[in-house]
Amino acid sequence: MRSRTSPWGNPMPYDPDSTPPPRPDRASANRPAKKKTPPPVSWPRALTHGLTSAFILVLVLTLFMSLLGEVPFALLFFAGLVLPPALTAHHYARHPLPPPRPRSTPTAPEVLDYARAIQSLDYQPGPGSTEDDLADYQLALDIYDRSLTADSEDLDHVLADGWSALTRLRTPNAEWNHGEGDAVLRLPRPEPGTVAVLALTSPALGLVRVRTRGGRGPWSRLYEAGGPVCAHLPLPAREDDSVQLELRVEGAWRLAVLGAHVIRRLTGKAPRLSGHGGDVLALETPKAARLSFHHTGHGPYQLRRLTPTLRPAEVLAEGMGQARLTLPPTTGHLQIQTRGDWTLDAGESPLRPDTR
DSSP states (O other), rough: OOOOEEETOOEEEOOSOOOOOOOOOEEEEEEHOOOOOOOOHHHHHHHHHHHHHHHHHHHHHHTTTTSOOOHHHHHHHHHHHHHHHHHHHHHSSOOOOOOOOOOOOOOOOOHHHHHHHHHTTTOHHHHHTOOOHHHHHHHHHHHHHHHHSSOOOGGGHHHHHHHHHHHHHTTTTTOOOEEEEEEEEEEEEETTTTEEEEEEEEESEEEEEEEEEEESSOOOEEEEESSSSSEEEEEEOOOEEEEEEEEEOEEEEEEEOOOOGEEEEEEEOOOOEEEEEBBBEEEEEEETOOOEEEESSEEEEEEEEEETTTOOOEEEEEEEEEEEEEEOOOOEEEOOOOOSSSEOOOSSSSSEEEEO
């Protein structure tokens, strides 16, 4: 069985059907703490409080008896009889505690997918790691800890930073540019005249727009969807030695222009690929092979064929939410646009179309 070693030296078995163990140095922090209930009120303590209240009441009534009339005096006396016991009962009452999270509560699928992504990560911290890589790795682990106790409606927001960190860790030796808000950039191409890939991550929840152009030509839309963003986007081949980008995003972002070597390949020997967020793939399967696509995200998805120069061609499939479908035999390049998790399989037993 494949195993991986954590930065603390302990083995982390790769088991896709289970949740990874918490970090060894934080095992005690992840263990649910026993909540203490207020101690019961003892009789001596209650009598002491009652005698003190009675003494103060008699002292106040003695001082103001001559200044008050009969009716105000009676009301004040009645309040003195009622308020001290009521305040005592409220002060020493046992306040209800929030119900603890049951141990049998199943972990959310989004957290399980994120845990598997951490376990399958090739990056391992070491002496050659940069400060940015170490910070991303630590962030990815911290996000996992937070996701275990996050509310279901907050999971997408909590995991956004973690997926961005994992995307950066899967792209070693990349020169990442980072900023916040709208920006116009000109970044060098890895090699003029060849295709490239734009790696973009952003935890922003609003609408994210990215446009690109070559030379002084018109701007063309490269990406436009709601955040968060964690995607590889195709940059068509151009003779220019740089890439012009225009970003419209309300929040922090990081991006890098990468060479074609980051494009993963679906082949007969490696007929299954999976990922999170948008990606660009090269399909090198037999022409008769049908592709099985499984989408586990809750948002929209689209599969589009790309030309050899990575220009957009026809849309092969699109939809919303979880889906299982079979694509016709396809070769060349494929772009997957989604914010969720997906699996592409070119095995011998394709899934029958069944969108849900």
